[in-house]
Amino acid sequence: MSHTFQVDLRGLVDLLSHHLYSSPKVYLRELLQNGVDAITARRAVDPAAPAAVRLLPGDGGDAGTLRVEDSGIGLTEAEMHNLLATIGRSSKRDGLESARAEFLGQFGIGLLACFVVAEEIRVVSRSARDRGAPPVEWRARDDGSYTVRTLPPEARTEPGTTVRLVARPGAEDWLSAARVAELAHYFGALLPYDVRVGDRPVSERPAVWERAHPGPAARRTALAEHCRETFGFTPLDAIELDVPLAGLRGVAYVLPSAVSPAQRGAHRVHLKGMLLTDRADALLPDWAFFVRCVLDSDSLRPTASRENLYEDDTLSAVREVLGERVRAWLAELAAGEPQRLAQFLSVHHLGVKSLARHDAEMLRLMLPWLPFETTEGRVSLEEFARRHPVVHFTRSTQEYHQVAAIAAAQGIGVVNGGYTYDTELVELLPTARPGTAVAELDPDTVTAHLDSVAPDAELALAPFLAAARAALDPLGCDVVLRAFQPVTVPALHLDDREARHEQSRAEEAEAADGLWAGILGSLRGGRPRARLVLNHLSPLVHRMAAAPDPELVATAVEALYGQALLSSTRPLRPAESALLNRAFLGLLDRAVRPTGPATPASYDSFDSSDASDSSDSPTAPPDQTPPPPRTSGETR
Incomplete structure (x- = not known):
């Protein structure tokens, strides 16, 4: 035995309002969609038929109601039972009026979306196909019940449909005059028919990119004003997107400031004049993140919620076509308007670089820029x-x-x-x-370009070089001597990724237990090491080499190593931060130490184990007494 599905309308309304639609505002789009589709169907059989949709909030002063009238094809009693009360059934799908592609709605949800704001829907309709049929009323409530009755001929004398909504408790604001006018303009500004809220027109046809302008400058001004009204910024430029084969008309506005490549484009897409979404993020290739589009399409498919684009072959083809148009605009700038191209690249060079990675011709074209x-x-x-x-x-x-x-x-x-x-x-x-x-x-290339030092000169500095190597060996750094310009740079720190990886591996192995240390030790390769290249032309290096005190030599080498690290802008490891602190304090101690035997100090106790946080400053050594606080009149 076969059975039919039973649908809980309250549950379906909850599904629509909380899962399918992002906001209750879509109810007005569905009302406009039904009216526009009904007019399209009537004009398919009678091109001279009137084409008007009227939205009348308040319904004669009755707050919390909305009446929508259209001059469309209308419905018979049988069609009301078959279409309005059957979930998923659409006249567009059954081909009752004309080719399905001419219609906005295709999913058979229709008036059910109005239940997200209404507790009752009343529809009065008279068919244009059967002029002898009387007008019919269909009245439904959100509990799933509905009634259908025939009305006297005078209840509606002309073909078309009137829909009246009564708001759910708490949803009255969605049917207010101000909100209806706002939503009607938001969704229906580009609709091809006469749409009004009361006596105020909604449609702004033709679209700004389809209007005739006195000249190119006036056109650019009009497009810039449209961009400010739509997106809130003044564009660097406007790229017109007229692609008849893809059924696309519109414009792409170039952002005036840089944005992250990860920021998806919030493009505004109309479908046959009705706004589909203002957050389409898959319309253009990823590299074109520097533009925002407004366009009207006849070919793209909406998702069931009609709030985004359906990902299919058509959308992929459109994405490719729009990418080609943006690419052609760049080529036009490179060929004839270098100043505008330079202005654009000063802001959006990252997007063009992303494109050039995959497009050899664009790379060749943009190389000079x-x-x-x-x-x-x-x-x-x-x-x-x-x-x-x-x-x-x-x-x-x-x-x-x-x-x-x-x-x-x-x-x-x-x-x-x-x-x-x-x-x-x-x-x-x-x-x-x-x-x-x-x-x-790599470091070898840099070192090879530096001048070698004569053997006798390097031999004369051998004791100093040995002391320097001994001081830096615990840090995994070699010391070499070269001559290079400028002489104001006493030392150069060179390493590469392999050297840094080896340092990290050695530190992990030292801190690991026996098993893990053995595994890390087995990963040791050719032991690449960083290098501190001392400049033989630097007077400072020669003064360091001539210092009689080995302790001072070691401290000076550590300070020079730290200075070279800071010059490279590389983040310091804890051991390197500790070395820099130790060297600084050691040299400071030397500078202020009185003449005579060295004062005992424990600066060399600040090793890497004391520097878990490179931002911590070392405290005073335990065998030194901090100086008394200064008085308000004391100077240094």
Whole structure:
């Protein structure tokens, strides 16, 4: 035996209001949708039929009601039973009026959405297909009951439909005149028919991008004003999106300030004039995050809630077409308006870099314009490659800042690849500019470009170098001697990712238990180490080497190592912070120590175990008495 499903309308209304729709405001969109679809159906058989929708809040002073009248196709009694009271049934789906593609609504929910704000719905309709049929009333309540009755002919003399809502308790504001006018303009500003709230027109057809303007300047002004009204910002530029094959008309506005690539675009999409969503985030390719679109479409499909776009082949094709239009706009700027392109790239170079990663032609086109941080300043890769036969790059900003000043002095061209997409684009440079050599910069390359020191000069400094190596060996750092410019830089700290990984591995192995330490020890590779490159041309290095006190030499080397670390802008490890504190206090003690035997101090007790937090300052040594507090008139 077969059975039919029983539907609890109260449960369905709860499902609609709390799960399908994001807000009760969609009730008005459904009312407008039904009226517009009814007019479309009538005009398919009678092109001269009137096309009007009227929204009348208050219903003659009765607060909490709304009446909506349309001049559409109307319904017979049988159609009311079949369509209005059957969930999921749609006249558009059954093809009763005309091609389904001409209609806004396609899911058969229709008037049920009105129950999110109404406790009663009354529909009075007269069919345009059966002129002899009398008007019919359909009245339904939110408990799932409904009645249908025939009315006398004078109850409605012309074809069309009137829908009257009575608000649920607590939902009266949704049917107020101010709220209805606001929602009608929000959803229906681009509808093709005469839509009014009372006597006030809602529609703003034709859309701003379809209107005739006196000239290009007036058109740009009108589009900019539309952007301010719609999105609240004045655009850098407007990209018109007229794609007839895809049934798209609209405009993309270029944001005037930079945004994160992770920020999804809140695009405004109309479907046959009715607003579908103002938060469409899958309309454009991910790289086009610097524009916000307003468009009207005939081809895109809505989701069941009609609050977003259905992801299908059509949407994928539209996304590709719109991406091509934005790409063509960039090419037009590069070809004929370099000043506007430079203005755009000063704000949105990140979006263009993202596009250029996957588009060889766009990379070639943008090479003369895209800015990169280099040892030659902020220049394009095209200009930088002309100056340097080999384009070196670093993969992080830390590595770049370690070597930038020294590399520039030695004539090594280096690009900072630590910013988003920059490393990928530098590596792609030979494909866009054949003959260009690209190489990642490493410590060996930098060291090889520094001048070697004569053997006898290095031999004379051998005791000093041995003391320096002994002081820095616990930190996993080697010491080498080279001569380089500028002489104001006494030392250069060089490491790479492998050296930092080895340092981290060694620290973890030291702190781990026996088993884990053995596992970490087995991961040890060729033991890459950082390097402190001492500048043989620096007078400071020679004065350090001539110091008679080995303790002072070790302290000075530690201070120089810390200064080189700070110059590289790399975050300090706890052991390095402790070393820097110890060296600073040791040199300070030397500076203020009275002539004679050294005063006992315990600065060297500040090792890495005392510096779990690099921001902590060491306390006074336990064998020293803090000075008394100064009086208000005391000076240093």
